[in-house]
Amino acid sequence: MDTLGLDIPLVSAGRYERPRRAGQWLPLVYGAMHLGGEGGLWPAVCIDTAEHVYALAGHALLELEAGNQVTLYDREGEPIPEADYTLNPAHDYQGRGVIATATFAAEAKDKEPITVRAAGKAGATGELLQNPLEVVRDILVEVCGLAPESIEPSAYSRAWARAQELGYRAAGVIARPQPAGRLVTAVLGEFLGSWWQGADGRYKFFLDLGPGTAGEGELAYCFREEHLSSVTAGANLRDLCNQVGARYAYSPRLKDCEAGPEDTLARDPASIGLYGLRPRTLELKWVREGAVARRICTRLVDLLARPRRVITCQEDALAGMVLEKGDLALLSLSWLYDAAGQPLVNQIVRVMSIEPQLDQGLVRYTLWDTGYYKTLAYPADGTWPADGSRRAGGEKDTREY
Amino acid sequence: MLSLSQGFHRARRERNRRPQVWFYLVNAFGARVYGERFPSDQAAGLMAAVRADGTWLADGRRRAGEGSLTLLERGARVLSYGRLRETLTPVRGRLGASLKQEEPGNLTLTLSNAGPKQGRPFSRLEAVENLLGARAWLVVGYPELPVREWLTRFVGRVTAYRLDARRITLSLRAE
Numbered sequence: 001m002d003t004l005g006l007d008i009p010l011v012s013a014g015r016y017e018r019p020r021r022a023g024q025w026l027p028l029v030y031g032a033m034h035l036g037g038e039g040g041l042w043p044a045v046c047i048d049t050a051e052h053v054y055a056l057a058g059h060a061l062l063e064l065e066a067g068n069q070v071t072l073y074d075r076e077g078e079p080i081p082e083a084d085y086t087l088n089p090a091h092d093y094q095g096r097g098v099i100a101t102a103t104f105a106a107e108a109k110d111k112e113p114i115t116v117r118a119a120g121k122a123g124a125t126g127e128l129l130q131n132p133l134e135v136v137r138d139i140l141v142e143v144c145g146l147a148p149e150s151i152e153p154s155a156y157s158r159a160w161a162r163a164q165e166l167g168y169r170a171a172g173v174i175a176r177p178q179p180a181g182r183l184v185t186a187v188l189g190e191f192l193g194s195w196w197q198g199a200d201g202r203y204k205f206f207l208d209l210g211p212g213t214a215g216e217g218e219l220a221y222c223f224r225e226e227h228l229s230s231v232t233a234g235a236n237l238r239d240l241c242n243q244v245g246a247r248y249a250y251s252p253r254l255k256d257c258e259a260g261p262e263d264t265l266a267r268d269p270a271s272i273g274l275y276g277l278r279p280r281t282l283e284l285k286w287v288r289e290g291a292v293a294r295r296i297c298t299r300l301v302d303l304l305a306r307p308r309r310v311i312t313c314q315e316d317a318l319a320g321m322v323l324e325k326g327d328l329a330l331l332s333l334s335w336l337y338d339a340a341g342q343p344l345v346n347q348i349v350r351v352m353s354i355e356p357q358l359d360q361g362l363v364r365y366t367l368w369d370t371g372y373y374k375t376l377a378y379p380a381d382g383t384w385p386a387d388g389s390r391r392a393g394g395e396k397d398t399r400e401y
Numbered sequence: 402m403l404s405l406s407q408g409f410h411r412a413r414r415e416r417n418r419r420p421q422v423w424f425y426l427v428n429a430f431g432a433r434v435y436g437e438r439f440p441s442d443q444a445a446g447l448m449a450a451v452r453a454d455g456t457w458l459a460d461g462r463r464r465a466g467e468g469s470l471t472l473l474e475r476g477a478r479v480l481s482y483g484r485l486r487e488t489l490t491p492v493r494g495r496l497g498a499s500l501k502q503e504e505p506g507n508l509t510l511t512l513s514n515a516g517p518k519q520g521r522p523f524s525r526l527e528a529v530e531n532l533l534g535a536r537a538w539l540v541v542g543y544p545e546l547p548v549r550e551w552l553t554r555f556v557g558r559v560t561a562y563r564l565d566a567r568r569i570t571l572s573l574r575a576e
Binding site: 231234238273276338 | 428429514518519521524525527528529531532533534558559560561562563564565566
């Protein structure tokens with residue numbers, strides 16, 4: 001079933017007995033939605049007009065003891081005194097599933113729309129879900145009901161670790177149903193990540209390729225020059241960017257970002273000198289912290305301040321049939337050079353597309369030059385003298401595979 | 402209409418004469434000039450320079466070599482000048498709309514990448530220098546005319562390229 005093409009199932013206020021408006025959706029809230037910007041961020045939904053109960057989210061929120069700072073705002077944008085209501089971040093209201101609620105002591109209709117600012121959903125360990133990979137996994141598995149084994153575990157773990165290492169934290173609100181696949185693309189795209197469905201039907205996640213992120217085992221194939229024909233390399237100026245700023249801290253209430261882009265600006269002066277100014281402004285609806293937005297801008301400039309080659313080629317054998325979109329492979333070409341002016345040897349490329357032509361026994365590939373090459377590491381175990389003839393790590397592997 | 406010198410105008414009216422066309426490529430590293438034939442000293446900017454040939458007085462008002470180009474390479478590498486497209490007609494859409502929209506000239510040019518296996522000029526340029534964003538001129542002229550009277554027919558930047566072992570195709574956009 002095309003689960004990711006279907007809308008994310010949100011709970012509506014109509015499933016409770018006395019809602020103000022039955023058609024209102026209870027939002028899904030992820031990440032540190034108490035940070036950034038000002039005022040309330042999303043509307044609370046009145047689910048019981050008699051008892052003055054408002055749903056803050058369609059699931060439990062992070063426990064108050066775990067540091068969740070929940071603030072409610074009235075229609076004027078003023079904070080509502082905490083004495084006016086009782087918070088319950090995990091409330092099985094009317095026995096219809098756990099949600100987060102605020103119960104007012106008296107009628108609060110004159111305060112509507114009441115808006116909320118709070119940290120979002122917690123994971124199984126009780127900690128806030130904010131790694132973008134955790135958020136995506138929660139949406140797919142816990143909300144959309146995708147089987148956990150549908151997610152390819154090694155790609156997921158690698159991307160998760162990369163997001164942790166880079167300090168990526170996602171925060172956002174899903175206020176209305178939308179196709180899950182589109183949302184996953186939007187969330188990962190903001191963190192320079194992508195996803196696809198592999199040939200085995202499992203979903204694979206990928207975050208940008210940086211030094212040291214690809215292990216030996218991930219190099220799925222080695223393209224040999226003698227088997228390749230019609231090889232061309234190309235690049236386009238429009239893909240290049242050397243100055244990136246981001247607008248962030250999106251407010252669903254205002255439908256606009258409340259911060260940036262000046263404080264997030266990342267530039268590569270050398271690239272600007274060579275290629276001219278190629279500016280880009282991102283709109284990060286799933287980022288609330290300036291530090292995270294700056295990191296994304298810096299990563300994007302690191303990745304795109306220099307032209308990245310796209311290589312198209314044809315292999316006159318079906319040996320590369322094992323490859324699938326997104327895989328990493330090695331490529332050596334004697335007529336194409338690296339940044340040091342040396343022929344391309346064991347350059348790491350990512351498979352962007354693959355077109356097997358089975359009747360002709362050949363495969364056409366589109367490969368993206370990552371700019372990195374396979375390295376050799378010499379362990380400091382006494383085998384090699386420290387005479388400067390070898391580098392402990394990062395030395396180019398020029399062996400033929 | 403482009404302005405021409407009288408000399409250029411006279412030369413182009415002569416029958417059976419084709420002007421020479423040179424392609425100048427300038428990036429942060431320097432200038433290169435290419436043609437279908439090997440560019441002359443004049444095309445390479447060497448003749449236009451102030452030479453110590455008795456024409457000039459050594460009175461300090463001019464410097465020897467002034468006006469010359471510092472070339473990284475010149476060669477007969479142009480395989481095809483392609484087609485220069487400058488039009489008011491949009492590629493798609495209505496003519497009326499074209500009068501309101503930007504339709505910059507563009508040119509696709511093919512150059513030879515021939516050379517020793519590990520010394521192909523455009524493979525090296527593409528890897529080591531800035532090929533994207535490099536400025537380009539297409540200059541048309543006649544050998545007997547001074548370079549200053551040659552016609553600059555196109556000025557643009559390299560916006561994309563496609564490279565293989567034998568040739569490179571540059572996509573240029575006017576600016």
